[in-house]
Amino acid sequence: MTITTRRLAEAVDALLPADGPVMVHSSLRSFGQPVEGGADTVLDVLLAGGRTVLVPSFSGSHCAVWVSEGDGPRPRRNGMVYADPSGGPAGVPYTTDCGLIDADMGALPAALIARRDAHRGDHPINSFAAAGPLAAELIAAQRPDDVYGPLRALAERGGDVLLLGVGLNRMTALHLAEQLAGRRLFVRWARAADGAVVAVEAGGCSEGFPGLAPHLAPHARTASVGASRWTVHPLREALATAAAAIAADPELTRCAEPGCLRCEHAIAGGPL
Template sequence: MTLSVPQLAAVADELLPPGRPVMVHASLRSFGEPVEGGPDGVLDALLGRGRTVLVPAFTESFFLAAAPAHLRPGRNGTDYATPPDESARPPGHAFRVDCGLVDPAMGALPAAVLARGGVHRGLHPLDSFAAVGPLAAGLAAAQSPSDVYGPVRALAAAGGTVLLLGVGLSRMTALHLAEQRSGRRLFVRWARRPGGEVFRFLFRGFPPVRAVPAPLRRDADGARLAVDGLPGRPGAGGGGRRAAGRPDADALRGPLLRGLPRLHRRRPRGAGAARLTCAGCQFGVHTVTG
Protein backbone atom coordinates (compact mmCIF):
# COMPACT_ATOMS: atom_id res chain seq x y z
CA MET A 1 0.00 0.00 0.00
CA THR A 2 1.24 3.48 -0.88
CA LEU A 3 0.20 6.52 1.10
CA SER A 4 -1.15 9.15 -1.27
CA VAL A 5 -0.64 12.89 -1.02
CA PRO A 6 -4.41 13.43 -0.47
CA GLN A 7 -4.30 11.01 2.47
CA LEU A 8 -1.36 12.85 3.98
CA ALA A 9 -3.02 16.20 3.30
CA ALA A 10 -6.12 15.06 5.19
CA VAL A 11 -3.95 14.18 8.20
CA ALA A 12 -2.13 17.51 7.96
CA ASP A 13 -5.41 19.42 7.77
CA GLU A 14 -6.66 17.67 10.90
CA LEU A 15 -3.47 18.39 12.83
CA LEU A 16 -2.49 21.86 11.64
CA PRO A 17 -4.33 25.18 11.40
CA PRO A 18 -4.38 26.84 7.97
CA GLY A 19 -2.19 29.80 7.14
CA ARG A 20 0.25 29.25 10.00
CA PRO A 21 3.84 28.00 10.12
CA VAL A 22 4.81 24.54 11.31
CA MET A 23 8.26 23.27 12.25
CA VAL A 24 8.54 19.63 11.22
CA HIS A 25 10.76 16.82 12.48
CA ALA A 26 10.09 13.64 10.53
CA SER A 27 11.29 10.10 9.94
CA LEU A 28 9.74 8.88 6.71
CA ARG A 29 10.78 5.31 7.50
CA SER A 30 8.49 5.38 10.52
CA PHE A 31 5.45 5.65 8.22
CA GLY A 32 5.77 1.93 7.53
CA GLU A 33 4.49 2.30 3.95
CA PRO A 34 5.87 4.02 0.83
CA VAL A 35 4.76 7.61 0.40
CA GLU A 36 3.61 8.89 -2.97
CA GLY A 37 6.28 11.31 -4.14
CA GLY A 38 8.56 10.51 -1.21
CA PRO A 39 9.63 13.52 0.87
CA ASP A 40 8.27 15.90 -1.80
CA GLY A 41 4.83 14.35 -1.37
CA VAL A 42 5.00 14.85 2.39
CA LEU A 43 6.09 18.45 1.86
CA ASP A 44 3.24 19.09 -0.60
CA ALA A 45 0.73 17.79 1.95
CA LEU A 46 2.13 19.95 4.73
CA LEU A 47 2.13 23.10 2.59
CA GLY A 48 -1.57 22.85 1.85
CA ARG A 49 -4.07 25.53 2.98
CA GLY A 50 -1.45 28.26 3.04
CA ARG A 51 0.86 26.72 5.62
CA THR A 52 4.60 27.44 5.87
CA VAL A 53 7.02 24.60 6.63
CA LEU A 54 10.14 25.24 8.73
CA VAL A 55 12.85 22.58 9.19
CA PRO A 56 16.28 22.45 10.81
CA ALA A 57 18.90 22.18 8.04
CA PHE A 58 22.12 21.77 9.99
CA THR A 59 25.55 21.62 8.31
CA GLU A 60 28.01 20.90 11.10
CA SER A 61 29.73 18.11 9.16
CA PHE A 62 30.48 20.49 6.29
CA PHE A 63 31.51 23.76 7.93
CA LEU A 64 32.64 23.26 11.53
CA ALA A 65 36.15 24.73 11.93
CA ALA A 66 38.81 24.18 14.56
CA ALA A 67 38.90 26.72 17.38
CA PRO A 68 41.83 29.15 17.21
CA ALA A 69 44.21 28.74 20.13
CA HIS A 70 43.34 32.19 21.52
CA LEU A 71 39.56 31.66 21.25
CA ARG A 72 38.93 28.60 23.39
CA PRO A 73 36.60 29.31 26.31
CA GLY A 74 36.34 26.78 29.10
CA ARG A 75 33.28 24.63 29.80
CA ASN A 76 32.31 24.76 26.13
CA GLY A 77 31.08 21.20 25.54
CA THR A 78 33.88 20.23 23.16
CA ASP A 79 37.27 18.54 23.16
CA TYR A 80 39.78 20.99 21.74
CA ALA A 81 42.33 18.17 21.42
CA THR A 82 40.28 16.52 18.65
CA PRO A 83 39.42 19.28 16.15
CA PRO A 84 37.37 18.63 12.99
CA ASP A 85 39.30 17.44 9.93
CA GLU A 86 39.27 20.27 7.40
CA SER A 87 41.98 18.81 5.14
CA ALA A 88 39.55 17.65 2.43
CA ARG A 89 37.73 20.98 2.17
CA PRO A 90 38.67 23.23 -0.76
CA PRO A 91 40.00 26.76 -0.17
CA GLY A 92 37.22 29.26 0.45
CA HIS A 93 34.84 26.50 1.58
CA ALA A 94 32.26 28.46 3.59
CA PHE A 95 28.55 28.37 4.33
CA ARG A 96 26.20 30.25 2.01
CA VAL A 97 22.43 30.29 2.24
CA ASP A 98 22.28 28.92 -1.32
CA CYS A 99 24.86 26.14 -0.81
CA GLY A 100 22.14 23.46 -0.85
CA LEU A 101 24.04 21.32 1.68
CA VAL A 102 22.53 19.64 4.75
CA ASP A 103 23.91 16.98 7.07
CA PRO A 104 22.63 13.55 5.87
CA ALA A 105 21.56 12.73 9.42
CA MET A 106 18.91 15.46 9.21
CA GLY A 107 16.81 13.21 6.98
CA ALA A 108 15.06 13.46 3.63
CA LEU A 109 12.53 16.21 4.41
CA PRO A 110 15.08 19.05 5.00
CA ALA A 111 16.78 18.12 1.73
CA ALA A 112 13.42 18.34 -0.05
CA VAL A 113 12.74 21.76 1.49
CA LEU A 114 16.14 23.07 0.36
CA ALA A 115 15.50 21.84 -3.19
CA ARG A 116 12.09 23.52 -3.36
CA GLY A 117 11.70 26.77 -5.30
CA GLY A 118 11.23 29.83 -3.12
CA VAL A 119 13.06 28.36 -0.14
CA HIS A 120 14.53 30.75 2.43
CA ARG A 121 17.41 29.80 4.70
CA GLY A 122 18.71 31.37 7.89
CA LEU A 123 22.20 32.81 8.14
CA HIS A 124 23.92 30.40 10.49
CA PRO A 125 26.94 28.35 9.35
CA LEU A 126 26.15 25.19 11.34
CA ASP A 127 22.56 25.29 12.60
CA SER A 128 20.55 27.05 9.90
CA PHE A 129 16.80 26.68 9.51
CA ALA A 130 15.11 26.51 6.11
CA ALA A 131 11.52 27.42 5.29
CA VAL A 132 9.17 27.39 2.34
CA GLY A 133 5.71 28.94 2.13
CA PRO A 134 4.08 32.36 2.59
CA LEU A 135 5.86 33.17 5.89
CA ALA A 136 9.22 31.62 4.98
CA ALA A 137 11.16 34.84 4.46
CA GLY A 138 10.30 36.22 7.89
CA LEU A 139 11.14 33.00 9.70
CA ALA A 140 14.54 32.69 8.02
CA ALA A 141 15.36 36.37 8.48
CA ALA A 142 15.04 35.96 12.25
CA GLN A 143 18.25 33.92 12.35
CA SER A 144 21.85 35.15 12.59
CA PRO A 145 25.14 33.71 13.87
CA SER A 146 24.43 35.35 17.23
CA ASP A 147 20.74 34.33 17.33
CA VAL A 148 20.58 30.68 16.33
CA TYR A 149 17.00 30.09 17.54
CA GLY A 150 15.42 33.26 16.17
CA PRO A 151 13.28 31.24 13.71
CA VAL A 152 11.82 29.18 16.57
CA ARG A 153 10.82 32.36 18.42
CA ALA A 154 9.34 33.73 15.20
CA LEU A 155 7.41 30.47 14.79
CA ALA A 156 5.86 30.88 18.25
CA ALA A 157 5.12 34.57 17.65
CA ALA A 158 3.21 33.62 14.49
CA GLY A 159 1.07 31.08 16.35
CA GLY A 160 2.94 28.19 14.80
CA THR A 161 3.20 24.56 15.84
CA VAL A 162 5.81 21.82 16.06
CA LEU A 163 4.96 18.59 14.25
CA LEU A 164 6.73 15.33 15.19
CA LEU A 165 6.24 12.60 12.60
CA GLY A 166 7.64 9.29 13.76
CA VAL A 167 10.19 10.85 16.12
CA GLY A 168 10.13 11.64 19.82
CA LEU A 169 10.54 14.77 21.89
CA SER A 170 14.32 14.27 21.99
CA ARG A 171 14.40 15.42 18.35
CA MET A 172 12.44 18.62 18.91
CA THR A 173 14.83 21.52 18.27
CA ALA A 174 12.64 23.89 20.27
CA LEU A 175 14.08 22.22 23.39
CA HIS A 176 17.30 24.15 22.80
CA LEU A 177 15.47 27.48 22.82
CA ALA A 178 13.85 26.44 26.10
CA GLU A 179 17.31 25.65 27.48
CA GLN A 180 18.49 29.13 26.54
CA ARG A 181 15.44 30.82 28.05
CA SER A 182 15.81 28.83 31.27
CA GLY A 183 19.26 30.36 31.76
CA ARG A 184 21.41 27.95 29.78
CA ARG A 185 24.39 29.68 28.15
CA LEU A 186 24.76 28.34 24.62
CA PHE A 187 28.05 26.84 23.52
CA VAL A 188 30.38 28.60 21.08
CA ARG A 189 31.61 27.11 17.79
CA TRP A 190 33.66 28.28 14.83
CA ALA A 191 33.40 28.31 11.03
CA ARG A 192 35.22 30.02 8.17
CA ARG A 193 34.27 33.00 6.09
CA PRO A 194 34.79 32.77 2.30
CA GLY A 195 38.24 34.36 2.68
CA GLY A 196 39.32 31.68 5.16
CA GLU A 197 39.01 33.78 8.33
CA VAL A 198 37.69 31.85 11.32
CA PHE A 199 34.86 33.46 13.30
CA ARG A 200 32.89 32.39 16.35
CA PHE A 201 29.15 32.23 16.93
CA LEU A 202 26.54 30.76 19.26
CA PHE A 203 25.74 27.09 18.86
CA ARG A 204 23.07 24.74 20.19
CA GLY A 205 22.93 23.57 23.79
CA PHE A 206 22.70 20.08 25.19
CA PRO A 207 22.62 17.05 22.89
CA PRO A 208 19.26 15.24 22.42
CA VAL A 209 17.63 14.27 25.71
CA ARG A 210 17.10 10.51 25.70
CA ALA A 211 15.01 10.22 28.85
CA VAL A 212 12.46 12.98 29.37
CA PRO A 213 11.44 13.47 33.02
CA ALA A 214 7.95 12.24 33.80
CA PRO A 215 6.43 15.68 34.56
CA LEU A 216 7.78 17.09 31.32
CA ARG A 217 6.52 14.08 29.37
CA ARG A 218 3.04 14.44 30.86
CA ASP A 219 2.86 18.14 30.07
CA ALA A 220 4.03 17.60 26.50
CA ASP A 221 1.64 14.70 25.94
CA GLY A 222 -1.18 17.03 26.86
CA ALA A 223 -0.45 18.93 23.65
CA ARG A 224 -0.19 15.76 21.54
CA LEU A 225 -2.88 14.71 19.09
CA ALA A 226 -3.04 11.09 17.92
CA VAL A 227 -4.25 10.48 14.39
CA ASP A 228 -5.83 7.08 13.74
CA GLY A 229 -4.74 5.37 10.57
CA LEU A 230 -1.27 6.93 10.27
CA PRO A 231 1.13 3.98 9.91
CA GLY A 232 4.17 3.82 12.14
CA ARG A 233 6.46 1.55 14.05
CA PRO A 234 4.84 -1.03 16.35
CA GLY A 235 4.67 -0.33 20.03
CA ALA A 236 4.93 3.45 19.81
CA GLY A 237 1.24 4.29 19.87
CA GLY A 238 -2.25 2.85 20.08
CA GLY A 239 -2.85 -0.23 17.96
CA GLY A 240 0.86 -0.55 17.13
CA ARG A 241 0.93 2.78 15.30
CA ARG A 242 2.95 5.81 16.25
CA ALA A 243 1.00 8.98 16.89
CA ALA A 244 1.81 12.20 15.16
CA GLY A 245 2.64 14.86 17.73
CA ARG A 246 1.50 18.46 17.33
CA PRO A 247 2.75 20.38 20.35
CA ASP A 248 1.79 24.02 20.18
CA ALA A 249 4.94 26.15 20.36
CA ASP A 250 3.54 28.43 23.06
CA ALA A 251 1.83 25.64 25.00
CA LEU A 252 5.11 23.77 25.41
CA ARG A 253 7.11 26.77 26.58
CA GLY A 254 6.04 26.57 30.23
CA PRO A 255 6.64 22.85 30.85
CA LEU A 256 9.95 22.97 29.01
CA LEU A 257 11.22 25.92 31.03
CA ARG A 258 10.21 24.14 34.24
CA GLY A 259 11.61 20.76 33.30
CA LEU A 260 14.96 21.49 31.67
CA PRO A 261 16.75 23.10 34.63
CA ARG A 262 15.75 20.11 36.79
CA LEU A 263 16.95 17.65 34.17
CA HIS A 264 20.37 19.22 33.69
CA ARG A 265 21.16 20.04 37.33
CA ARG A 266 21.24 16.48 38.55
CA ARG A 267 21.82 13.02 37.22
CA PRO A 268 18.57 11.02 36.99
CA ARG A 269 18.62 7.61 38.65
CA GLY A 270 17.18 4.30 37.59
CA ALA A 271 17.25 2.05 34.56
CA GLY A 272 17.18 3.93 31.28
CA ALA A 273 17.82 7.30 32.92
CA ALA A 274 19.76 9.96 31.03
CA ARG A 275 23.36 10.20 32.21
CA LEU A 276 25.51 13.29 32.06
CA THR A 277 28.43 11.53 30.38
CA CYS A 278 28.90 13.64 27.24
CA ALA A 279 30.96 16.83 27.15
CA GLY A 280 27.86 18.91 26.41
CA CYS A 281 26.09 17.83 29.58
CA GLN A 282 29.19 17.76 31.78
CA PHE A 283 29.98 21.39 30.96
CA GLY A 284 26.49 22.73 30.33
CA VAL A 285 25.00 21.47 33.58
CA HIS A 286 26.89 24.16 35.49
CA THR A 287 25.54 27.02 33.37
CA VAL A 288 21.84 26.50 34.08
CA THR A 289 20.39 29.03 36.49
CA GLY A 290 17.05 29.55 38.20
Protein backbone atom coordinates (compact mmCIF):
# COMPACT_ATOMS: atom_id res chain seq x y z
CA MET A 1 0.00 0.00 0.00
CA THR A 2 1.12 3.55 -0.79
CA ILE A 3 -0.15 6.92 0.35
CA THR A 4 -1.30 8.50 -2.92
CA THR A 5 -1.07 12.10 -4.04
CA ARG A 6 -4.87 12.17 -4.21
CA ARG A 7 -5.23 11.10 -0.57
CA LEU A 8 -2.71 13.73 0.53
CA ALA A 9 -4.53 16.42 -1.43
CA GLU A 10 -7.89 15.47 0.07
CA ALA A 11 -6.50 15.83 3.60
CA VAL A 12 -4.67 19.09 2.91
CA ASP A 13 -7.66 20.67 1.19
CA ALA A 14 -9.95 19.65 4.06
CA LEU A 15 -7.70 21.18 6.71
CA LEU A 16 -6.06 24.22 5.11
CA PRO A 17 -7.35 27.22 3.13
CA ALA A 18 -6.30 27.19 -0.51
CA ASP A 19 -4.21 30.36 -0.47
CA GLY A 20 -3.07 30.68 3.14
CA PRO A 21 0.37 30.41 4.73
CA VAL A 22 1.14 27.41 6.94
CA MET A 23 4.02 26.37 9.18
CA VAL A 24 4.63 22.63 8.81
CA HIS A 25 6.30 20.24 11.25
CA SER A 26 6.38 16.76 9.79
CA SER A 27 7.39 13.13 10.02
CA LEU A 28 7.03 11.13 6.82
CA ARG A 29 7.65 7.97 8.85
CA SER A 30 4.38 8.63 10.66
CA PHE A 31 2.41 7.43 7.60
CA GLY A 32 3.48 3.86 8.31
CA GLN A 33 3.76 3.16 4.57
CA PRO A 34 5.51 4.70 1.54
CA VAL A 35 4.34 8.07 0.23
CA GLU A 36 3.98 8.40 -3.52
CA GLY A 37 6.83 10.66 -4.65
CA GLY A 38 8.19 11.14 -1.11
CA ALA A 39 8.83 14.52 0.50
CA ASP A 40 8.66 16.48 -2.76
CA THR A 41 5.14 15.22 -3.45
CA VAL A 42 4.00 16.18 0.06
CA LEU A 43 5.53 19.61 -0.44
CA ASP A 44 3.89 20.03 -3.86
CA VAL A 45 0.48 19.15 -2.38
CA LEU A 46 0.94 21.62 0.46
CA LEU A 47 1.96 24.39 -1.95
CA ALA A 48 -0.93 23.75 -4.35
CA GLY A 49 -3.61 26.41 -4.64
CA GLY A 50 -1.28 29.27 -3.80
CA ARG A 51 -0.32 28.25 -0.27
CA THR A 52 2.95 29.35 1.31
CA VAL A 53 4.80 26.69 3.32
CA LEU A 54 7.12 27.64 6.18
CA VAL A 55 9.38 25.05 7.84
CA PRO A 56 12.13 24.99 10.47
CA SER A 57 15.55 24.60 8.85
CA PHE A 58 17.78 24.57 11.90
CA SER A 59 21.54 24.16 11.54
CA GLY A 60 22.91 24.31 15.09
CA SER A 61 24.83 21.05 14.73
CA HIS A 62 26.88 22.74 11.99
CA CYS A 63 27.14 26.41 12.92
CA ALA A 64 26.92 26.64 16.73
CA VAL A 65 30.02 27.46 18.78
CA TRP A 66 30.98 27.38 22.46
CA VAL A 67 32.15 30.64 23.92
CA SER A 68 34.81 31.35 26.51
CA GLU A 69 34.84 34.15 29.05
CA GLY A 70 36.85 36.33 26.68
CA ASP A 71 34.24 36.17 23.92
CA GLY A 72 31.78 38.52 25.61
CA PRO A 73 29.02 38.41 28.23
CA ARG A 74 27.70 35.00 29.17
CA PRO A 75 24.27 35.48 30.80
CA ARG A 76 23.28 33.73 33.98
CA ARG A 77 20.17 31.50 34.03
CA ASN A 78 20.74 30.73 30.35
CA GLY A 79 19.69 27.08 30.18
CA MET A 80 23.20 25.75 29.80
CA VAL A 81 26.41 24.94 31.65
CA TYR A 82 29.30 26.94 30.25
CA ALA A 83 32.21 24.73 29.37
CA ASP A 84 35.76 24.94 28.07
CA PRO A 85 35.27 25.54 24.33
CA SER A 86 38.39 23.55 23.41
CA GLY A 87 36.31 20.38 23.18
CA GLY A 88 33.15 21.96 21.81
CA PRO A 89 31.97 22.72 18.29
CA ALA A 90 33.95 25.32 16.38
CA GLY A 91 31.08 26.01 13.99
CA VAL A 92 31.17 26.71 10.28
CA PRO A 93 29.99 30.04 8.81
CA TYR A 94 26.28 30.17 8.07
CA THR A 95 24.87 31.69 4.91
CA THR A 96 21.29 31.51 3.70
CA ASP A 97 22.39 29.43 0.72
CA CYS A 98 24.78 27.10 2.58
CA GLY A 99 22.48 24.08 2.29
CA LEU A 100 23.37 22.96 5.82
CA ILE A 101 20.52 21.55 7.90
CA ASP A 102 20.35 19.39 11.03
CA ALA A 103 19.63 15.72 10.36
CA ASP A 104 16.67 15.67 12.76
CA MET A 105 14.79 18.32 10.77
CA GLY A 106 13.43 15.57 8.55
CA ALA A 107 12.87 15.07 4.83
CA LEU A 108 10.40 17.89 4.17
CA PRO A 109 12.60 20.84 5.30
CA ALA A 110 15.56 19.31 3.47
CA ALA A 111 13.48 19.09 0.30
CA LEU A 112 12.24 22.67 0.66
CA ILE A 113 15.63 24.34 1.11
CA ALA A 114 16.86 22.51 -2.02
CA ARG A 115 14.25 24.25 -4.18
CA ARG A 116 15.20 27.17 -6.39
CA ASP A 117 12.36 29.34 -5.11
CA ALA A 118 13.11 28.72 -1.44
CA HIS A 119 13.85 31.63 0.91
CA ARG A 120 15.83 30.99 4.10
CA GLY A 121 16.15 33.18 7.16
CA ASP A 122 19.18 34.98 8.51
CA HIS A 123 19.70 32.98 11.69
CA PRO A 124 22.74 30.69 11.89
CA ILE A 125 21.25 28.01 14.14
CA ASN A 126 17.43 28.38 14.11
CA SER A 127 16.57 29.57 10.62
CA PHE A 128 13.19 29.12 8.98
CA ALA A 129 12.70 28.51 5.27
CA ALA A 130 9.68 29.04 3.05
CA ALA A 131 8.36 28.60 -0.47
CA GLY A 132 5.26 30.08 -2.04
CA PRO A 133 3.81 33.56 -2.68
CA LEU A 134 4.47 34.96 0.82
CA ALA A 135 7.84 33.26 1.35
CA ALA A 136 10.03 36.35 0.95
CA GLU A 137 7.80 38.42 3.21
CA LEU A 138 7.74 35.86 6.02
CA ILE A 139 11.47 35.13 5.91
CA ALA A 140 12.47 38.79 5.78
CA ALA A 141 11.21 39.09 9.36
CA GLN A 142 13.98 36.84 10.75
CA ARG A 143 17.26 38.11 12.17
CA PRO A 144 19.79 36.64 14.62
CA ASP A 145 18.27 38.82 17.36
CA ASP A 146 14.68 38.11 16.28
CA VAL A 147 14.46 34.36 15.79
CA TYR A 148 10.66 34.11 15.69
CA GLY A 149 9.95 37.07 13.41
CA PRO A 150 8.59 34.76 10.66
CA LEU A 151 6.14 33.21 13.12
CA ARG A 152 4.81 36.62 14.17
CA ALA A 153 4.43 37.48 10.47
CA LEU A 154 2.62 34.19 9.91
CA ALA A 155 0.21 34.93 12.76
CA GLU A 156 -0.42 38.43 11.43
CA ARG A 157 -1.33 36.85 8.08
CA GLY A 158 -3.86 34.53 9.76
CA GLY A 159 -1.68 31.48 9.12
CA ASP A 160 -1.85 27.99 10.57
CA VAL A 161 0.53 25.43 12.03
CA LEU A 162 0.24 21.88 10.68
CA LEU A 163 1.61 19.08 12.86
CA LEU A 164 1.91 16.28 10.30
CA GLY A 165 2.45 13.12 12.30
CA VAL A 166 4.21 14.88 15.18
CA GLY A 167 3.12 16.26 18.55
CA LEU A 168 3.17 19.59 20.34
CA ASN A 169 6.77 18.98 21.41
CA ARG A 170 7.68 19.82 17.79
CA MET A 171 5.61 23.02 17.59
CA THR A 172 8.30 25.71 17.56
CA ALA A 173 5.71 28.49 17.73
CA LEU A 174 5.09 27.61 21.37
CA HIS A 175 8.51 29.11 22.14
CA LEU A 176 7.10 32.37 20.80
CA ALA A 177 4.14 31.87 23.15
CA GLU A 178 6.64 31.55 26.02
CA GLN A 179 8.15 34.86 24.96
CA LEU A 180 4.70 36.47 24.79
CA ALA A 181 4.05 35.16 28.31
CA GLY A 182 7.06 37.15 29.55
CA ARG A 183 9.91 34.67 29.34
CA ARG A 184 13.20 35.82 27.84
CA LEU A 185 14.67 33.63 25.11
CA PHE A 186 18.00 31.92 25.65
CA VAL A 187 21.25 33.25 24.21
CA ARG A 188 23.41 30.99 22.08
CA TRP A 189 26.43 31.60 19.85
CA ALA A 190 27.13 30.74 16.25
CA ARG A 191 29.37 31.60 13.35
CA ALA A 192 27.99 34.18 10.94
CA ALA A 193 28.70 34.41 7.21
CA ASP A 194 31.89 36.43 7.76
CA GLY A 195 33.20 33.87 10.26
CA ALA A 196 32.61 36.07 13.30
CA VAL A 197 31.04 34.59 16.42
CA VAL A 198 27.67 36.22 17.09
CA ALA A 199 25.13 35.96 19.91
CA VAL A 200 21.68 34.84 18.77
CA GLU A 201 18.24 34.20 20.26
CA ALA A 202 17.11 30.59 20.69
CA GLY A 203 14.30 28.61 22.25
CA GLY A 204 14.63 26.06 25.01
CA CYS A 205 13.20 22.67 25.89
CA SER A 206 9.95 21.77 24.13
CA GLU A 207 9.33 18.31 25.60
CA GLY A 208 6.81 19.70 28.11
CA PHE A 209 4.65 21.43 25.47
CA PRO A 210 2.13 18.55 25.33
CA GLY A 211 0.95 19.87 28.70
CA LEU A 212 -0.71 22.68 26.71
CA ALA A 213 -2.88 20.24 24.75
CA PRO A 214 -6.12 20.76 26.75
CA HIS A 215 -5.85 24.50 26.22
CA LEU A 216 -5.17 24.28 22.47
CA ALA A 217 -7.61 21.49 21.60
CA PRO A 218 -10.77 23.64 21.24
CA HIS A 219 -9.36 25.47 18.19
CA ALA A 220 -7.63 22.46 16.57
CA ARG A 221 -8.65 20.70 13.35
CA THR A 222 -7.61 17.07 12.83
CA ALA A 223 -7.43 14.35 10.17
CA SER A 224 -5.68 11.02 9.63
CA VAL A 225 -3.78 9.89 6.55
CA GLY A 226 -2.73 6.27 6.85
CA ALA A 227 -1.23 5.96 10.32
CA SER A 228 -0.32 9.65 10.37
CA ARG A 229 -2.33 11.94 12.64
CA TRP A 230 -2.56 15.54 11.43
CA THR A 231 -3.46 18.50 13.61
CA VAL A 232 -3.87 22.10 12.49
CA HIS A 233 -3.69 24.97 14.98
CA PRO A 234 -4.69 28.50 13.89
CA LEU A 235 -1.51 30.29 14.94
CA ARG A 236 -2.95 33.56 16.21
CA GLU A 237 -5.39 31.78 18.52
CA ALA A 238 -2.80 29.21 19.59
CA LEU A 239 -0.27 31.88 20.57
CA ALA A 240 -2.80 33.85 22.62
CA THR A 241 -4.18 30.74 24.33
CA ALA A 242 -0.78 29.21 25.08
CA ALA A 243 0.72 32.49 26.34
CA ALA A 244 -2.20 32.97 28.73
CA ALA A 245 -1.94 29.38 29.98
CA ILE A 246 1.83 29.66 30.55
CA ALA A 247 1.45 32.97 32.39
CA ALA A 248 -1.23 31.45 34.64
CA ASP A 249 0.69 28.21 35.31
CA PRO A 250 4.39 28.33 34.36
CA GLU A 251 4.88 24.69 35.35
CA LEU A 252 2.73 23.57 32.39
CA THR A 253 5.79 23.51 30.13
CA ARG A 254 8.13 21.58 32.45
CA CYS A 255 9.33 18.36 30.84
CA ALA A 256 9.61 14.97 32.55
CA GLU A 257 13.42 14.97 32.72
CA PRO A 258 14.53 15.55 36.33
CA GLY A 259 16.73 18.61 36.63
CA CYS A 260 16.25 19.85 33.05
CA LEU A 261 18.22 23.11 33.16
CA ARG A 262 16.46 24.65 30.19
CA CYS A 263 13.03 24.08 31.74
CA GLU A 264 14.16 25.33 35.15
CA HIS A 265 15.64 28.52 33.74
CA ALA A 266 12.80 29.20 31.29
CA ILE A 267 10.18 28.81 34.01
CA ALA A 268 12.19 31.22 36.18
CA GLY A 269 11.98 33.80 33.39
CA GLY A 270 15.04 33.16 31.25
CA PRO A 271 18.50 34.75 31.07
CA LEU A 272 19.75 37.48 33.40
